[in-house]
Amino acid sequence: MSDFTSDFWHLYVAGLTLVSIIACALLLWISGKAKVKAHQDNTTGHVWDEDLRELNNPLPKWWVYLFVITVVFALAYGLLYPMFGRYAGVLGWSSQGQHTAEVQRQQAAIAPLYAEFRGQPPEKLAGDAKAMAIGERLFMNNCAQCHGSDARGSKGFPNLTDSDWLHGGDPATITKTITEGRQAMMPPMAAAVGSAEDVRNLAHYVLSLSGSPHDALRASQGQAKFAACAACHGANGKGNTAIGAPNLTDDIWLHGWGEEAVVRAVTKGISNHMPAQNQLLTADQIHVLTAYVWGLSNRPAQ
Numbered sequence: 468m469s470d471f472t473s474d475f476w477h478l479y480v481a482g483l484t485l486v487s488i489i490a491c492a493l494l495l496w497i498s499g500k501a502k503v504k505a506h507q508d509n510t511t512g513h514v515w516d517e518d519l520r521e522l523n524n525p526l527p528k529w530w531v532y533l534f535v536i537t538v539v540f541a542l543a544y545g546l547l548y549p550m551f552g553r554y555a556g557v558l559g560w561s562s563q564g565q566h567t568a569e570v571q572r573q574q575a576a577i578a579p580l581y582a583e584f585r586g587q588p589p590e591k592l593a594g595d596a597k598a599m600a601i602g603e604r605l606f607m608n609n610c611a612q613c614h615g616s617d618a619r620g621s622k623g624f625p626n627l628t629d630s631d632w633l634h635g636g637d638p639a640t641i642t643k644t645i646t647e648g649r650q651a652m653m654p655p656m657a658a659a660v661g662s663a664e665d666v667r668n669l670a671h672y673v674l675s676l677s678g679s680p681h682d683a684l685r686a687s688q689g690q691a692k693f694a695a696c697a698a699c700h701g702a703n704g705k706g707n708t709a710i711g712a713p714n715l716t717d718d719i720w721l722h723g724w725g726e727e728a729v730v731r732a733v734t735k736g737i738s739n740h741m742p743a744q745n746q747l748l749t750a751d752q753i754h755v756l757t758a759y760v761w762g763l764s765n766r767p768a769q
Contacts (some may be wrong), residue, residue, distance in 0.1 A: 481552030484545070492538045498526065509701060511671035549754045574749055584758075589638035592755065593762030602759025605752055609744060609762075618763050623722055623739065628763045631719045633711040641707075648743035650712050655736040658694040669693060670729035676704040681726075691730035 472514055503511055505523035513521040548556040554559070577624045584598050592598050607616065620626040625633065634649065660666050668689030671697075674681035693704070699712040706714035713721060722728060722737055744753065 474615045477552035479552075481554060488538060488541045488545075491534075494624065495531065495534050495538070499531070501543055546719040567622070578749075578751070581749070581755065584587045584755055586645050587749055588639075589754070589758035589761050590765075592758035595758075598755055599759055602762075605748070605756045605757055609747060609756075613741075615714050618760075625721060628718075629719065629761055630764055631714065631717055633706075633708065633713060633721075636761070638757050638761050640751060644741065645748075645753050645756060645760070646743060646745045649711065649739070649741040651737070653699075653732065653737040655734060656695055657734045659693050660733060665689070666730055666733050667726065669696075669733060670726050673704070673715055673729050674726065676716045679718060679724065 503523050505511060509523050510520045511523050545551050545554075546556065547558050548560055550556070580601070584592055584595070587595070587598075603753075606614075606618070614620050614622070614627055618627040625631075630636065633651070634638070634644060657663075657666050660669055668685045669692040670689070671681040671683075671685035672687075672689035672693055675683070675686040696704075699710060700706055700715055701712075704715040706712045713719075720728065722732060748756065
C-alpha cells in the first residue's frame, strides 16, 4: 500500500473491503427477514428435474452464527491489523516489522559466538579453524550461489581463490566489497574505436597483451585503437583497482575468452552487480567472512 502514489487507491481498497464486509452482514439480515409464501406442504413451488422440490425451511442456526462470527472477526481483524488500505491497525503489526524483530533476536543469540573473533585481524583469524568453519558456512549461505561452492566462480562471477582482484584483495577492501557491494560497468566503446574491422583489430591487440592466441598483423593494426581503452585499463593494460578495471595482461577472462568475447565486450559493454550484504550480515559476521575469503587466496597466519 505504501507504493501508491495517491490517496485514491488507498481509499478505494479500504472502501471496497469495508463495503464487502457490510454487504455480507446485510445479506444475512435480509435473508433472515425475507418471507417466502409457501404451500401447505411447506414447499416454495420451485421444482427441478421433475421431482426435486424446494422446502421453505429457515437457515440452520449454526450456519447463521458462524456467518455472524465471520463478519465480526473480519471487522476486528481490520481494526487490529493492516487490512483497510494504508491503515496500520491498532497493533501496528507489519510483516517487515516481524521479520526485523526475528532477525534482531537471532543476531542477539549468535553475538556471543562472534565476540571472541571481534578484535583479531583477518590475517590472523584466517588461521583459526573454528572461525574458518563459521566463515565457510557464511560463504555457503550467502556467496556460493554466485561464486560457487569451491569459490572458483564462473563466467561473470570472479574466482576468489586466485590473486586477481578487480578492486584489490586486501582485507579492508574485501570488507568494503562485502559490506557495500559493487557496481561495475564498462560502456560500449565501439563508436570510440572506429569501424567493425577496427574493433576486431583491437580485440587481437587485447589478446596479445596476455600472450593469448591472436593474429599478430591485426594486433599491430589495433594497438593505436587501444587509446580508447587506456583511460580505464591503463596504457600498459594492467588495469586499475580504483575503478575495478580488469588487468588485461594476466590471461584471466571474467566474461569469456577469445576474439568474439572481446568484440562483444567492446561493442555492447559489460555490466556486473554484487549486492551489498550489510542488510543480511552483521559487522561481526562480515569480519569472519572477510577472513575466510582472504584466506582462499593467501596463506593464513598460523
